[in-house]
Amino acid sequence: MSLLERLFANIWFTGAVKVVAAFALLLVVVILLVWIERKVVADMQNRIGPNRAGPWGILQTVADGLKLLFKESVIPRKVQLGVYLAAPIAAMVPAFLIFLVIPVGRPFHIGETRVTLQVTDLNVAVLFVLAMSSLAVYAVVLGGWASGSKYPLLGGIRATAQMISYEAAMGLALVPVVLLASAQSAGETGLGAMSLSRIVDLQQGSFRWMIPGWFVFWLAPSFVIFFIAAIAETNRAPFDLVEAEAELVGGYHTEYSGFRFALFYLAEYLNMFNVSALAVTLFFGGWLGPDFGLPPWIAWVMPLFWFFLKTFILVFVFVWIRATLPRLRYDQLMNLGWKRLIPLSLVWLMVFALVTAVRTWGWPWERVAG
Amino acid sequence: MGAWSGFAVTFRQMFRRRVTTSYPEEKRQKPVRFHGRHVLNRYPDGMEKCIGCELCAGVCPARCIYVRGRENPPGAPVGPGERYGYVYEINLLRCIFCGLCVEACPTEAITMTHLFEMSVTRRRDAMYTRDELLMDAEGTVPHPQPPGPLADLDELRRPDGWMRATSPSGRAAYEGVVAWTPIAGWGLPPAERGQSAPPAVEEGEG
Numbered sequence: 300m301s302l303l304e305r306l307f308a309n310i311w312f313t314g315a316v317k318v319v320a321a322f323a324l325l326l327v328v329v330i331l332l333v334w335i336e337r338k339v340v341a342d343m344q345n346r347i348g349p350n351r352a353g354p355w356g357i358l359q360t361v362a363d364g365l366k367l368l369f370k371e372s373v374i375p376r377k378v379q380l381g382v383y384l385a386a387p388i389a390a391m392v393p394a395f396l397i398f399l400v401i402p403v404g405r406p407f408h409i410g411e412t413r414v415t416l417q418v419t420d421l422n423v424a425v426l427f428v429l430a431m432s433s434l435a436v437y438a439v440v441l442g443g444w445a446s447g448s449k450y451p452l453l454g455g456i457r458a459t460a461q462m463i464s465y466e467a468a469m470g471l472a473l474v475p476v477v478l479l480a481s482a483q484s485a486g487e488t489g490l491g492a493m494s495l496s497r498i499v500d501l502q503q504g505s506f507r508w509m510i511p512g513w514f515v516f517w518l519a520p521s522f523v524i525f526f527i528a529a530i531a532e533t534n535r536a537p538f539d540l541v542e543a544e545a546e547l548v549g550g551y552h553t554e555y556s557g558f559r560f561a562l563f564y565l566a567e568y569l570n571m572f573n574v575s576a577l578a579v580t581l582f583f584g585g586w587l588g589p590d591f592g593l594p595p596w597i598a599w600v601m602p603l604f605w606f607f608l609k610t611f612i613l614v615f616v617f618v619w620i621r622a623t624l625p626r627l628r629y630d631q632l633m634n635l636g637w638k639r640l641i642p643l644s645l646v647w648l649m650v651f652a653l654v655t656a657v658r659t660w661g662w663p664w665e666r667v668a669g
Numbered sequence: 670m671g672a673w674s675g676f677a678v679t680f681r682q683m684f685r686r687r688v689t690t691s692y693p694e695e696k697r698q699k700p701v702r703f704h705g706r707h708v709l710n711r712y713p714d715g716m717e718k719c720i721g722c723e724l725c726a727g728v729c730p731a732r733c734i735y736v737r738g739r740e741n742p743p744g745a746p747v748g749p750g751e752r753y754g755y756v757y758e759i760n761l762l763r764c765i766f767c768g769l770c771v772e773a774c775p776t777e778a779i780t781m782t783h784l785f786e787m788s789v790t791r792r793r794d795a796m797y798t799r800d801e802l803l804m805d806a807e808g809t810v811p812h813p814q815p816p817g818p819l820a821d822l823d824e825l826r827r828p829d830g831w832m833r834a835t836s837p838s839g840r841a842a843y844e845g846v847v848a849w850t851p852i853a854g855w856g857l858p859p860a861e862r863g864q865s866a867p868p869a870v871e872e873g874e875g
Contacts (some may be wrong), residue, residue, distance in 0.1 A: 342683040350691060622677045624672070 307409045317418040318399070325398055328569045335362040335611070336568075336618045343622040348452040364561060372557035377447030386442030387562035389556065393431040393438075394569035400424040401576050402496045406585045415496060416586075416603075422491040425477060425493040428577060429470050432532055435570065439534070439541060443551035444562070454550030457629065458541045461531055464636040465538075469528035471644035475521045475651045476581050479514055482655045499585035515582035520647045522582045524640055526616075529574040531636070534567065535620040543626060575613035576606075583609050704766040705784045706826060707759055707802060708810050710777060711853040715806035717747050718778035718850070720846075721754035725770035725779055731762035734770060740784045757802055761787060762795045777850050783824040786814060808854015826855060 306312045334357055335350065341348025349356030374383070390568040401424075404416035421427050436458060443455020481492035483501045492498070504512040515522045542550030549555075552563045579585060588605030590598040627635070687688045690697055699705075710718045721738015737756035747753040770779050779802075789795050794813060805811045809826040 339683070343679040345685055345688045347687050347689050347691060502787055619676065619679060623675045 304409050304412065307412045307414060308367075313412075313414065314418070321398060321418055322395065324403075325395060325569060325572070328566055328572050330360040330364075331357075332568045332572055333363075335614065338620075339615060339618045340622050342621040343619075348413045356464060362457055372559055373554075375447065378554065379445040379447065382445035383554075384442050384559075386438050386445060387559045387566075389441065390435065390438030390566035391562050391569075393434040394566045394573060397428050397431045397573040398569070398576065400427055400495055401573070401580055402585060402618055403576075403606050405599070406496075407599065411540040416523065417496065420494055420496045422494045424495040425473055425581075426500075429466070429473070430569075430589070432469070433462075433466055435532075435566070436466075438563075438566065439551045442555070446551070446554035448554050450547045450549070450553045451551050453484055454541050454543075454547050454553070457547075458534070458551060460629075461534075461538065461540060461632060461636075463527045464633065465531035465640070468636060468640035468644050469522055469532055470647055471641065472521045472524040472528060473581070474648050475518050476514060476656050479517055480654060482659055488650050495580050495585075499580055499587060502584040503589055511587065513582060513584040518582065518651070521651075522578065524644045524647070525582070526578060527635075528640060529578065530617065531632070533570040533574055535571060535617055537624040537626050538628060538632060540629060540632060545626075571609065571614065571617055575617065577612055579609040580604065583613075585609075696821070699783050699824075703783050703785075704768050705782045705824065706761065706787055707764075707770070707779055707797070708782050709754075709757060709779055709799070709803040711804055711806060711808070712749065713813070713851050713853050713856065715853060716749045717753055717803065718776045719754040719757060720748060720750045720776055720778070721752045722775065724773040725776065728769045728773040730767060730769065731763045731765045732762040734758070735760075750776075754799075757799045759797045759802065760795065760799055762792065777852075782810070784820065784822070786820040789813065804853060806853055808852060813854070821874075 307316075337359070338348045338356070349359035352358040352362045375381070399418035400421050402415060402417040402420070406413055406415040408414070417585060437560045439458040439462070441597070443451040443453075443458065446452070476498065477492050480498050480501050498514070502512050502514055510516060534541045540550075542552065544550070547553070552560055555563060586602035586606040588601060588608075590601040593601065680744050712718060719736075721736060723738065725738045726734040726736045734843060735756065735758040736754050738752040741747055741751060747755075753840055766781070768781055771777075787795070801811055801813060808826060810822070812820060812822055812837055814820045816822045824838075849857055849860070
């Protein structure tokens with residue numbers, strides 16, 4: 300047993316390595332994400348975009364981050380200090396936690412030990428993700444309220460309404476995924492249908508001849524509802540009423556400056572990445588993809604490659620939507636959430652549950668007859 | 670498709686030509702009549718064109734020009750006419766770059782160039798006096814900023830083309846003629862549409 304094997308056999312060591320790796324990965328991803336967003340939006344507006352710091356301006360985010368670190372962190376006189384200081388941290392923590400349950404690549408073995416490329420393989424990961432994304436609302440609401448200023452307060456109020464109403468649609472859109480997962484694993488134990496690594500495993504094989512067995516081909520309506528709700532949940536355009544700069548200055552982070560603002564900013568982009576990664580995991584087969592019969596020393600990269608490729612394609616769609624659609628009005632947002640998305644996801648859930656039940660157990664009268 | 674066609678529009682724009690340029694490295698060709706900073710011109714023989722008439726100061730809507738004229742010293746005349754502008758100041762913080770001073774000038778003494786890099790760190794540096802405005806006998810214009818990637822001093826020698834003085838220098842030979850007067854270090858710009866071919870300029874005015 301080599302030293303490496305012995306180290307990775309220790310759960311604490313493995314956990315620590317994975318957490319540090321995930322943290323570093325997320326920071327790098329955010330740097331890339333902000334740069335990609337600025338470049339793509341610039342392209343769509345016939346501009347050049349950042350091009351000074353580093354090749355093609357890729358270090359622009361690093362420069363901005365350093366600048367924010369050295370900026371004065373102004374604390375206005377009327378803030379509720381404790382909550383005001385806690386809100387940026389409360390924004391960051393759930394954003395990091397969500398990523399911990401997402402598998403980014405194929406598990407591999409070091410000696411006897413199986414190492415999964417996710418920090419922890421929770422058996423209730425889908426619930427965990429929903430819980431964490433609900434927690435993220437607190438940061439916005441509390442940050443807006445504790446600032447003691449009118450624009451952040453309005454931003455916080457909007458956040459309450461928006462994120463809570465879209466949370467419902469998002470949760471309902473994920474139920475068919477769990478249903479499908481448990482139906483597909485009917486032969487084996489139905490347990491663990493909420494584990495993200497299990498859901499990825501179930502998407503192996505093919506749907507019809509060349510088409511891969513991704514859940515999106517069964518659950519396209521779920522994906523559409525999930526994606527729309529996710530945009531609203533992460534406060535991205537066209538649902539960025541919470542920080543509508545045209546109306547609310549900066550929304551909930553108006554009174555934040557320096558590094559505290561950077562934390563909010565970081566959390567927003569982390570959420571965008573998390574939601575894309577989650578959509579890839581749930582609907583697009585996660586890290587699954589062909590490895591073209593490459594030799595093993597290079598083939599182990601392919602799952603990571605596929606995962607990040609799919610995720611960044613979805614991130615591109617996020618940016619594309621932002622560059623295209625204007626911001627919704629408050630009442631339009633509420634209409635879309637409560638009168639369209641929630642009924643739609645309920646109907647789809649019922650239809651899908653029926654179909655799944657019939658496929659699994661047959662029609663009820665047949666059962667009676669048989 | 671309504672709202673959905675917007676996605677095609679934004680996607681298509683990604684492959685279009687960029688409308689912005691990387692400014693200091695890549696400078697766009699300015700229009701011929703670009704209104705940049707001012708310059709006080711000289712005749713090719715080194716005489717100052719300004720006659721101190723204060724028409725520019727009178728027409729200036731921003732009131733940013735201050736001119737004082739006085740008699741040419743008899744022994745060593747500064748300009749070909751009776752008087753010359755011994756004080757000439759432009760407050761470029763107030764200037765709106767409308768070019769009315771250029772139009773008002775009867776002798777094409779004041780013109781605008783293509784240079785617009787005029788940033789200063791002290792307000793009083795934005796008061797351009799005779800020292801900064803007046804070109805020397807070779808046509809070289811002093812500029813407060815050193816030449817560099819941002820300030821291409823060659824642009825100081827590119828007049829804005831909005832010079833239509835009839836009867837340059839007020840001499841009878843130019844009666845009814847619309848033409849340029851020659852500038853030190855520059856010579857005679859090519860005639861624009863509507864300008865007559867210039868009559869031969871006699872050297873050594875007095």
